[in-house]
Structure formats: C-alpha cells, structure tokens
Amino acid sequence: MPSAAPAVPRAIQVGLAGLGNVGAGVFKNIEANRDLIIQRTGADIRIRRIIVRDLARPRDVSVPESLLGTRWQDLTEDPEIQVVVELIGGTTTAYELVCAALKAKKIVVTGNKALLAERGQELFALAEQCGAPIYFEAAVAGGIPIIQVLQEGLVGNRILSIHGIINGTCNYILTRMSQAGLSYADALREAQEKGYAEADPTLDVSGWDAAHKAIILASLSYGFWIPQGCVHVEGVDKIDPADFKFAKRLGYTIKLLSVIRADKDGLVEVRTQPTLVPLSHVLASVSGSFNAVLVHGDIVGETLFYGRGAGQDPTSSSVISDLCEAAATLVYGARHSGFVPHGLYGKSKPVEDTISHYYLRLTVADEPGVLAQVAAELGSRGIGISSMIQPEDLEDTSGQSSLVLMIHDARLGDMLEALAAIRALNCVRGEPSWMRVETLQG
Numbered sequence: 001m002p003s004a005a006p007a008v009p010r011a012i013q014v015g016l017a018g019l020g021n022v023g024a025g026v027f028k029n030i031e032a033n034r035d036l037i038i039q040r041t042g043a044d045i046r047i048r049r050i051i052v053r054d055l056a057r058p059r060d061v062s063v064p065e066s067l068l069g070t071r072w073q074d075l076t077e078d079p080e081i082q083v084v085v086e087l088i089g090g091t092t093t094a095y096e097l098v099c100a101a102l103k104a105k106k107i108v109v110t111g112n113k114a115l116l117a118e119r120g121q122e123l124f125a126l127a128e129q130c131g132a133p134i135y136f137e138a139a140v141a142g143g144i145p146i147i148q149v150l151q152e153g154l155v156g157n158r159i160l161s162i163h164g165i166i167n168g169t170c171n172y173i174l175t176r177m178s179q180a181g182l183s184y185a186d187a188l189r190e191a192q193e194k195g196y197a198e199a200d201p202t203l204d205v206s207g208w209d210a211a212h213k214a215i216i217l218a219s220l221s222y223g224f225w226i227p228q229g230c231v232h233v234e235g236v237d238k239i240d241p242a243d244f245k246f247a248k249r250l251g252y253t254i255k256l257l258s259v260i261r262a263d264k265d266g267l268v269e270v271r272t273q274p275t276l277v278p279l280s281h282v283l284a285s286v287s288g289s290f291n292a293v294l295v296h297g298d299i300v301g302e303t304l305f306y307g308r309g310a311g312q313d314p315t316s317s318s319v320i321s322d323l324c325e326a327a328a329t330l331v332y333g334a335r336h337s338g339f340v341p342h343g344l345y346g347k348s349k350p351v352e353d354t355i356s357h358y359y360l361r362l363t364v365a366d367e368p369g370v371l372a373q374v375a376a377e378l379g380s381r382g383i384g385i386s387s388m389i390q391p392e393d394l395e396d397t398s399g400q401s402s403l404v405l406m407i408h409d410a411r412l413g414d415m416l417e418a419l420a421a422i423r424a425l426n427c428v429r430g431e432p433s434w435m436r437v438e439t440l441q442g
C-alpha cells in the first residue's frame with residue numbers, strides 16, 4: 001500500500017461478474033465509501049462493466065443500465081479492464097471466466113470457495129504462469145479477513161492447528177437446536193425464513209461449504225493444495241435434539257467444526273464434522289450465523305477471529321479489500337499468485353488414521369450385560385471408555401434405554417470397525433449416534 005495517497009487518484013478499471021447478493025453489495029459499498037478508499041489507498045475503483053444472467057431481473061441496487069451485459073467475455077476481452085471480480089458462483093462458467101481473465105493478464109478477485117477448493121491448484125499454477133494473481137479474501141468466513149491473517153499477519157508462524165466455525169447456516173441451525181430445543185427440520189425452516197439458509201441448503205448442511213473453506217485455509221497454512229478426497233466431511237442433518245441434552249450434561253455443546261492440523265510427522269489432517277466442544281471454551285459461545293476461526297501459531301500462540309461469515313455487507317467488505325490489494329499490485333507488482341506452495345509439508349493424513357475422542361449414544365435393550373458387550377467390541381480394538389451415562393429419565397416404556405459413552409483417543413478406522421460390530425449386537429437398536437469430541441486444550 002502507498003504510504004500516502006497520491007494527489008490524483010489512480011483509476012482502477014474493474015469488470016464485475018455477478019450482481020447478486022455479494023456483487024450488489026460490492027457496487028453499493030464502493031459507491032458509499034469511494035472517498036475513504038481513495039484517501040486511504042490512492043485508488044479510485046471504477047466498475048466499468050457488469051455481467052449478469054438475466055438483464056430483466058429487478059435489482060436491489062441502482063446501476064446504470066449502460067454498465068450491464070450478459071456476455072462474460074466482455075470482461076476478459078476489454079483491454080481497459082485490469083481486474084475481474086468473479087461473483088457468479090459455481091464451477092463451470094466461473095472457471096472459464098477466471099482462466100480467460102488470467103490468460104488476459106487481469107488480476108482476479110473471487111469469493112468462490114467451491115471453485116478454489118476444486119481447482120485451486122490448477123488456477124494458482126495458471127496465475128503464476130500468467131503473472132496475474134488471484135485474491136480470494138471473501139471465499140472464507142465472509143467479512144473476517146482470515147486469508148490476510150494467514151498470508152501476512154501470521155506469515156512467520158508454523159500453523160499448529162486451526163479450529164473454525166465457518167458456516168453460518170449450520171451454526172444458526174445448531175444454535176437453535178441447542179438453545180430452543182428445535183428439531184433439525186424446524187431449525188432449518190426457521191433459518192430459511194430468516195434468510196440464513198438457501199432454498200436448496202444442501203451445500204451448507206452437508207458440511208461441504210465449510211469443507212471447501214477448510215481446504216483453502218489448510219492449503220494456505222501447509223503450502224500444498226489439499227485434495228478434496230482427503231477431507232473428512234459430515235453434515236448436520238443427522239443430529240438428534242437428544243444429543244444436545246446429553247452433550248450438555250457432559251459439559252459440551254455441538255458445533256459444525258472444521259479442524260485443520262499437522263501431526264509431528266507433518267501429515268496434514270482436514271475435517272469438517274459436527275463435534276462436541278466444551279461449554280467452557282470460547283468457540284461454544286459463537287452463536288447464530290456468526291463465524292469464528294481459532295488459529296494456533298507456534299510463535300503467536302492462540303489467536304481468535306470472530307465476525308459475520310456471510311451476507312452482503314460483510315462479504316463485500318472482503319471483496320473491496322481485495323480490490324485495494326489489486327490496486328496496490330497494479331502500482332507495485334504482485335508479491336505472489338495468491339498461494340505460495342512450499343515443501344515443508346506435502347501429504348494429507350489418511351482419514352482413517354486421524355485420532356480423536358468420541359461421543360457415542362446408543363439405544364439399547366433395557367437388560368443386564370449390555371454395557372459389557374459394547375465395551376468388549378470397543379476394547380478388542382484398543383478403544384477405551386472414559387465415562388458413561390445411562391440417563392434414567394430417557395428410558396421409554398418399550399424396554400429400551402439410552403447409553404451414552406465418552407471414548408478416549410481412538411483411531412477413526414478402529415472406531416468405524418467397532419461401530420459396525422456394535423450395530424450388529426442384538427441388544428443395540430437403531431443407528432448409533434456418534435461424534436468427534438474436541439477438548440481444544442493447547
């Protein structure tokens with residue numbers, strides 16, 4: 001960034017693809033804060049052309065008609081456009097647009113986590129080859145500037161771990177299930193009514209939206225692009241309200257937690273799953289649609305970043321930050337393509353080798369010897385039980401009861417084998433409910 005804004009602001013010509021939720025916010029907020037941005041950066045960000053799918057669609061932002069079009073090539077073929085902002089989403093047209101923009105040596109700004117998670121390696125290689133960077137602050141945790149934190153603020157740290165609540169839709173649903181005792185279906189319906197969930201919520205509730213963001217954070221932290229197949233992903237749609245009750249009795253709540261860490265051999269683990277988090281930990285109090293990312297660096301220790309992880313204004317704040325970075329790049333040159341590969345790490349840990357504590361709830365026949373049978377299946381695979389509750393208030397009249405176990409560090413592969421054996425026991429009814437437990441100590 002320049003130390004003082006030049007007397008004559010430098011115009012930056014921008015092509016904007018997408019005028020939906022985020023695109024409209026970018027347009028609106030650049031207009032609103034243009035003077036401030038010029039004062040701070042010396043850059044006058046000018047939107048020269050905007051591409052949408054449907055010209056007739058009513059917009060909640062007032063845009064001169066002359067700026068609008070439907071042909072994305074108009075952005076990449078215009079020699080005046082220096083920066084292309086991709087906010088159309090998806091991985092098909094967006095991919096073509098980003099590739100064409102890089103090949104035309106235009107800086108790319110995107111909020112598209114699905115595209116980066118799927119094709120990041122290839123796109124950053126192309127960016128390097130073309131000498132045009134990709135900036136993507138809006139792709140993870142909306143308004144929280146976590147990409148800059150990893151790329152700049154904590155650049156001197158080895159990242160020991162990252163724990164993130166990075167999907168606001170799921171966090172809203174889980175918060176309502178926990179605090180108001182809603183069923184999953186009712187909490188989802190409420191989230192949709194309040195605009196926190198899409199009409200088709202699959203990408204969010206399946207855990208994949210958070211997993212895409214986790215892939216980006218892990219790749220930045222560990223210097224190689226994490227393949228999607230190496231990420232363990234589970235959604236929130238199978239959680240039963242009863243699990244919140246038991247979790248609370250044990251001193252926990254349930255969050256969709258993305259966990260990223262490297263073990264002592266440098267193997268990198270990336271997962272996104274419903275996870276028991278201690279009620280005493282600050283992440284347990286991240287409620288509603290808010291996001292939080294806890295980054296543990298070897299020099300800095302623990303740092304926590306909290307804020308709105310989605311929405312028009314918070315997300316456009318990150319896009320505008322990238323546009324200012326693009327302006328600085330145009331003046332001073334790119335420092336890197338947006339992602340710096342390095343060879344300190346290089347391998348993902350096989351998912352089945354990851355180790356965790358577990359919570360396991362079983363519906364069992366109300367008869368003697370049940371615990372011994374379950375413990376034998378766990379014990380024969382080297383898995384120990386750390387505590388157990390068998391709540392009498394939840395016994396029903398059909399001769400069934402609940403058995404809740406907290407399990408010591410177990411390898412996922414062993415746990416899955418034990419679960420298959422436990423499922424097959426005559427005394428076990430229905431599907432076991434099980435989740436990871438993070439103690440979040442150190």
Ligand SMILES: NC(=O)c1ccc[n+]([C@@H]2O[C@H](COP(=O)([O-])OP(=O)(O)OC[C@H]3O[C@@H](n4cnc5c(N)ncnc54)[C@H](OP(=O)(O)O)[C@@H]3O)[C@@H](O)[C@H]2O)c1
Pocket residue numbers: 017018019020021022023051052053054055057070072086087088089090093111112113114138139142309310311312315
């Ligand atoms: N929403 C958030 O809070 C948020 C947060 C972080 C990141 N993001 C990311 O930001 C991106 C945009 O999200 P959004 O919520 O703004 O989406 P959106 O509301 O659905 O808007 C998409 C925009 O792209 C246009 N579009 C779609 N396909 C197109 C095509 N083939 N050609 C030309 N225009 C096309 C649409 O045109 P029409 O308006 O004519 O339909 C619309 O203006 C996504 O990658 C998303 O993951 C969103």
